[in-house]
Amino acid sequence: MAGFAAAGHGDSPGPLSPHVYWWDGSGYQQLTSIDDEGTLTAVLGADFQAVLEDLAGDA
Numbered sequence: 110m111a112g113f114a115a116a117g118h119g120d121s122p123g124p125l126s127p128h129v130y131w132w133d134g135s136g137y138q139q140l141t142s143i144d145d146e147g148t149l150t151a152v153l154g155a156d157f158q159a160v161l162e163d164l165a166g167d168a
Contacts, residue, residue, distance in 0.1 A: 111141045111149055131157050 111129045127149075130137040133156055140157065142150045153161070 111151060131160075133157070 127143060128139050128141045131140050132138075138154060138157060140152060142152045144150070
């Protein structure tokens with residue numbers, strides 16, 4: 110998803126963020142970062158990490 114958002118950012122006719130966000134119930138949390146060289150990195154906070162762990166436990 111992060112790669113798709115970053116690629117779509119350059120191809121879009123209007124403003125679109127190259128980042129992926131998560132709605133935590135009270136606001137949006139940015140889940141990606143792009144450094145000066147253009148490298149896309151996932152930045153997972155503790156709350157989102159807990160959601161992923163809960164989902165993995167349900168599998």
